[in-house]
Amino acid sequence: MKHKRYQSGFFLVIMVIVFFAVSLLSLSWGQIDIPFMHVLAAFAHELGLPILANVTVTPEQQAVLWHIRMPRTIVGLMVGAGLGASGAVMQGIFSNPLADPGIIGVSSGAAVGAVLAIALGLSEISMFYMPVFAFLGSLLAVTLTVSLAMRHGKIPVMTLLLSGVVVGMLLGAVTAAILTVINEQKLQQYLFWTIGGLDYRRWEHVFLGIGPILGGIGIMLLMARHLNILVLGDIEARAVGMPVGTYRLFLLAVASMTTATGVCISGNIGFVGLVVPHMMRMLVGPDHRQLLPASVLAGGAFLVFCDTVGRIIVPPLEVRVGIMTAFLGTPYFLYLLRRTRRLER
């Protein structure tokens, strides 16, 4: 057992290094190339550190770094980390490796909110309308799903899954209905939102999301040990004295809120919440005390990496991150699925 602990500690250290390396890459690469040294120097100068004083950062580089790449990278790290953690928590709550926050209606609710904001023309008035509508839509959808599934104060997992599917279909129909009556330009705008992206993310987006996302991640990390029990199933968890309903509802709320915040500042980014925790489970095992921090780090690093690759793969165009996550994640996921022994029955 000691051996295993050491391994997962070691693994987390590697993940932290990867996390920062990918961030540096994302700050450095792009249409305007900023060498690593210049990125580091810009930080050092800003913080008043007496290192790298001989490296001069041009004002253009400075501007690109602070106003474009920094907020973009931070939003990516934040959203990716939030999606990774929420995905791991959802899979824990449902004891099912195929669960992700989308399964209880987070994304379909956000879509309805977004399309409403577009249809009403609000998205042209202020950039904040769409995120706020998407956020409210998700919360509404999750509330609807949970209250449909609730019986005598309990939420049976199977019923919750089914009501999630039903609510998803209903909201999908609502979205489709609105889409049929809006004009082409608005349709384009919606399509753009559906494929999540990190382009044009500013500091406003960072400030909008950082509270709920970091708070949510913090709470989820604190609850890691309880998730280990919840995963064992209703009866098993109750037999060791866990008030299952309360914990399940609470974790559901936290994971939904974190995902909804992510969706509202960067659009719908699939795949991260589903695949990152799954990958991490194969690498560090199912103990949420290792799985959750690993998913947080890997989620952030993965999303930013995808974004960076998407930025430079077909210049001068950008491939949106929602597309890249699927393209880059699938092969690696398949590779892990074939290689791993830990999930085999």
Added chain:
Amino acid sequence: MDGERRMRNEEILAVKNLAAGYGSRHILKDISFSVGQGEMIGLIGANGAGKSTLLKTLRGILPLLEGKILLKGRDIYALPARKFAREVAYLQQHVEVAFGYTAREIVMAGRYPYLRWWERENAADEEIVDACMEYAGVSELAGQTMYAISGGQRQRVLLAKVLAQQTPILFLDEPATGLDVFYQEEIFRFCRELCAAGKTVLMVVHELSLAARFCSRLLLVGQGHILADGTADKVLTAENLTQAYATDVQVVKNPLTGHTEVFTMPEKSDRRKDRLLGIILDGTLSAGTAANQAELRKYGSA
């Protein structure tokens, strides 16, 4: 002897006029009994008689429809969840472990009721878990995933988890069902050892002969009630069992081992059965095979 035992031992669990079931459907009615410390009680009865229902209701997993369950004199519904879990451990019939948790991680779950929500397991918990695994003979499986280990070992890992809860009372729902005879006996012996050490075990048992050999007391559940309560000799009578299993039963004391053994009586020749068998065999049931059937029946009654 039964009476003596209860006089001698302190009452640890009392059930008064319990009714239980699903929704408004009562499966068990008017059930009363009390359990003394150190008893090893086997709940026996036909499939669907309500043995598991009773155990689940006692553990508070199924709602109590009527009556009272007192644990050391306190209503179980007045106990906080964690405190209850420090008094009673419950091993359910089928445990499905999702994801690749290792045996040790599963046993560690037994320490949950002792930790406040922000606490982590400490060295003492680790030590208890190691001791429980060693006692159950599964130390060497610690790092293995639950998927990778066999049914018998799996059951012992789950027993180690139940022991890690350090409760005075254990509720075990068919802990030995589906295992090889050797594993079965081992689990019963294990439970008897625990009872001798002062724990109280209430277990659902299917194998009547094993129940007779190892349990200090049997509760025969049937027709929504407890049909008989007492030692194996008292409970396992042809009359009681025939009533509980709704089929003719014979109880024999094996002169070689001194153990009680239970057999069902073969049904008498049944024309309807022969006709059905004829259909199943696609009308090929000839006089010869019919004779074989008669022969088979004779062996069945030996």
